[in-house]
Amino acid sequence: MRIVIEHKITFTQPQLMERLMTGLTDLTTNVAQNTSAVQSAVTLLGNLKTQLDAAIAASQGGDDSQLEALSQTLGNDDQALAAAVVANTPAAKS
Secondary structure, three states, X not given: OOOOOOOOOXXXXXXXXXXXXXXXXXXXXXXXXXXXXHHHHHXXXXXXXXXXXXXXXXXXXXXXXXXXXXXXHHHHHHHHHHHHHHHHOOOOOO
């Protein structure tokens, strides 16, 4: 015995265009959010390198306080970055 079930979905051209435009708008929004997040991460890492270079230079002069301050800043930045990622990650579509 063979059972065949067919289901056709028929859209009018305006309905299809509306669905496509909605999908395009959603995709554009997601790309913009990702771009913003990437730019923020690049800035963070660039600033981190500058701060680390300065802390290393200071520690070679016997002043370790900048390394300790940088360590504290990194801890704070980690928490802020994690919170931003969670806050700006769209919920999975079911």
